[in-house]
Amino acid sequence: xxxxxxxxxxxxxxxxxxxxxxxxxxxxxxxxxxxxxxxxxxxxxxxxxxxxxxxxxxxxxxxxxxxxxxxxxxxxxxxxxxxxxxxxxxxxxxxxxxxxxxxxxxxxxxxxxxxxxxxxxxxxxxxxxxxxxxxxxxxxxxxxxxxxxxxxxxxxxxxxxxxxxxxxxxxxxxxxxxxxxxxxxxxxxxxxxxxx
Ligand code: F6R
Ligand code: ZN
Numbered sequence: 369x370x371x372x373x374x375x376x377x378x379x380x381x382x383x384x385x386x387x388x389x390x391x392x393x394x395x396x397x398x399x400x401x402x403x404x405x406x407x408x409x410x411x412x413x414x415x416x417x418x419x420x421x422x423x424x425x426x427x428x429x430x431x432x433x434x435x436x437x438x439x440x441x442x443x444x445x446x447x448x449x450x451x452x453x454x455x456x457x458x459x460x461x462x463x464x465x466x467x468x469x470x471x472x473x474x475x476x477x478x479x480x481x482x483x484x485x486x487x488x489x490x491x492x493x494x495x496x497x498x499x500x501x502x503x504x505x506x507x508x509x510x511x512x513x514x515x516x517x518x519x520x521x522x523x524x525x526x527x528x529x530x531x532x533x534x535x536x537x538x539x540x541x542x543x544x545x546x547x548x549x550x551x552x553x554x555x556x557x558x559x560x561x562x563x564x
Contacts, residue, residue, distance in 0.1 A: 372435070377426040381472060384442040384517035389424040396420060397448070400456055403534070405541050405556055406449030413448055420444055420453045435524035442517050443476065443510040450543040452476075457507030457538060459483070461527030467500040470519045475512030477542055477549065480504040483532075483560040485539040489551060492516060505533055509542045511549040536562035 377386050385392075396417050397410070404410040421443040429435050446453045457479070460467075469478060469492070476492040482504060490498045492508065500506045510516035536558045540551045 372430070375427055377438075379440055379472065379519060384422075384424070384440045384472060384515060386424040386426050386440055389426060389439075390428050391423075391425040393423040393425070394419055395422070395456065400454075403454075403456065403537070404448040404451050405554055406451060409449030409451075418444070418446060418453075420446075421455055429524055431524045431527075433523070433525045436521055437524045437526075438519060438521045440472070440517060440519050441508065442515050443474070443508055444515060445474075445510050445513050447544055450545075452509050452511050452542050452544065452549065454479075454509040454542070455507050456530055457505060457533045459503075459505040459529040459532055460522075461529045462523075462525055463529070464502040465523045465526035466502050467506070467520060467522040467526065469496075469498040469500065469508070470521070471496040471498070472517040472519060474510060474514050474516035476508055476510045476516040479507045479509055479538060479540070479542065479551075481506075481538050485557070485559055487538065487540045487551070489540075489542070492518060505538070507533070507538060509549075511542060511544075532560050532562075536560050 471492040478490040480488045541554045
């Protein structure tokens with residue numbers, strides 16, 4: 369038997385980074401071009417092209433059935449127009465693969481959506497363990513003034529389907545209101561059939 373070796377990574381709880389992380393992905397506004405509802409605000413902010421979030425992949429683990437991958441995500445605070453900074457959002461390429469997010473710092477919402485466009489939003493704050501069941505698309509949104517930091521653990525063969533969200537969007541978006549964050553219908557939502 370060729371055993372994979374056990375390992376440990378330490379998450380820096382002051383900033384969500386993982387010293388020794390083998391990959392750090394940085395996503396800027398231009399990487400999410402077209403995903404924010406307020407296109408004029410998005411275009412205006414593209415000159416500045418702020419960093420929206422980073423993903424720190426903990427270790428090199430085979431992307432095979434049986435293994436788990438784990439990573440931290442650090443979403444910066446801010447808005448595009450009234451809409452909070454967020455991740456791109458995706459379904460898993462193997463759509464029946466689930467995921468667990470464990471929130472370490474900050475405040476936000478984990479927005480989830482079935483392929484039919486039914487939306488759910490779970491609270492994210494330090495200590496929240498949020499379950500993403502099979503088939504639900506997911507996006508995290510920073511509704512606070514500090515970094516939103518969470519650890520994600522997911523089957524190594526889950527993969528990513530970004531296209532369905534990129535083309536059809538989420539049915540709802542999260543905007544800053546006088547009384548805090550609120551969910552409103554996404555005026556640009558086309559549905560998961562947008563690619564057909
Ligand atoms: C993995 C997962 C997270 C996200 C990360 C960035 O399945 O859900 O690690 O990949 O929070 O979000 P996306 O991938 O949507 O840019
Ligand atoms: Zn995922």
